[in-house]
Amino acid sequence: MSFSQKVLNWYKEHKRELPWRSTRDPYKIWLSEIILQQTRVVQGTPYYFKFIEAFPTVQDLAAAPEEKVLKLWQGLGYYSRARNLHATAKMVVKDFGGEFPNSYEGLKQLKGVGDYTASAIASICFDIPEPVVDGNVYRVLSRYFGVELPINSTKGTKYFKELAREVMDTKNIRDYNQGIMEFGAIQCAPKKPYCLLCPLNDGCAALNENRVKSLPVKLGKTKLKHRYFNYLVLVDANQNTLIEQRKGKGIWQNLYQFPLVETGSIADHDTMVKELQQKPYGKNLESLVLFNEEPIVHKLSHQHLHTQFWILKPSEKIKDGISWDQIGSFAVPVLIADFIRTFKI
DNA sequence: AACTCGGGGAC
DNA sequence: GTCCCAGAGTT
Structure with a gap:
């Protein structure tokens, strides 16, 4: 039996019932694919339901303000x-009459839709024989065919895409593509796959050569940066506070946060007093108190954010502030959301 | 080709 | 702590 046929048989037997598996609606497939980029199914699924409920159609999504999309x-x-999701929805409505492109090349021109996602939508919605190559597929192919090229190298990326194209089932591309990803997620798992009862074990190069543990090969990660954040949580006599929107490049673009002072190392009280001289509200303070004695270390992929929250009580009322109970309506990073949850005025 | 961009779960 | 997740965009 061929590789692809074994994958298809396994999929038929073991596939999960996922909410986007019962439709060919390009809007829903596209939405699910964007949500699932670098995201586990269990983490993304609640968001899929939230978005479908808030925006049943691409027109609804396009008509929404970006802030509402970010909040969700x-x-x-x-x-x-x-x-990018929001920008693409607007483009689909404005330029394409509300219809998603029905070709791989057309789909790839959408913002946030790259090689993988264009192939996924094309195959799932339109039965176009384009192979998907996601993290699961890299793992399955590298093990089964014993490929040692790094999956995140230029040569590796090209090689695996060609290999995936050679072994795919063009007649059942919709199920095959989802099948090989599902197989990678559940059977050919990253750690301790149960090869003993794997239906592809006899032809698996990695298993036969005892290389399962060392495949796939991946190039080294870039190293971690440490940053020191000081958030200024203003609370005036009216229970108003100040927030601002992150602009420009970097993390959390267009999300909201408290005014931020970034320092080169952990800041103490004196340092903050000096920093605050530059702020319009920082000169006349009733009090400046550090909320968390131990800095909160918020971990991102390439940065650790050592964070202190400073509670400021200004002598005068804040202008351009918001009342504290409005704060929940703004999209904020998890770091800020966690603080808001624990801080009671 | 290397870097950036989040958060969470499994181990 | 480390690794990885239905990757894409920028430099």
Whole structure:
């Protein structure tokens, strides 16, 4: 039996019933694929339901303000996905009459839709024989065919895409593509796959050569940066506070946060007093109190954010502030959301 | 080709 | 602590 036929048989037997598996609606498939980029199914699924409920159609999504899209996306990470999601919805409505492109090349031109996602939508919605190559597929192919090229190298990326194209089932591309990803997620798992009862074990190069543990090969990660954040939590006599929107490049673009002072190391009280001289509200303070004695270390992929929250009581009322109970309506990073949850005025 | 961009779960 | 997740975009 062929590789692809074994994958298809396994999939038929073991596939999970997922909410986007029962439709060919390009809007729903596209939404699910964007949500699931670098995201586990269990983490993304609640967001899929939230978005479908808030925006049943691409027109609804396109008509929404970006802030509402970001608020719904809050907690899922990689927020450029949400911004691109919204931009693409607007483009589909404005330029394409509300219809998604029905070709691989057309789909790839959408913001946030790259090689993988274009192949996924094309195959799942339109039965176009394009192979998907996600993290699961890299793992399955590298093990079964014993490929040692790094999956995140230029040569590796090209090689695996060609290999995936050679072994795919063009007649059942919709099920095959989802099948090989599901197989990688459940059977050919990253750690301790149960090869003993794997239906592909006899032809698996990695298993036969005892290389399962060392495949796939991946190039080294870039190293960690440490940053020191000091958030200024203003609370005036009216229970108003100040927030601002992150602009420009970097993390959390377009999300909200408290005014931020970034320092080169952990800041003490004196340092903050000096820093505050530069702020319009920082010169006349009734009090400046550090909320968390031990810095909170918020961990991102490539950065650790050592964070202190400073509670400021200004002598005068804040202008351009918001009342504290409005704060929940803004999209904020998890770091800020966690603080808001624990801090009671 | 290397870097950036989040958060969470499994181990 | 480490690794990885239905990757894409920028430099």
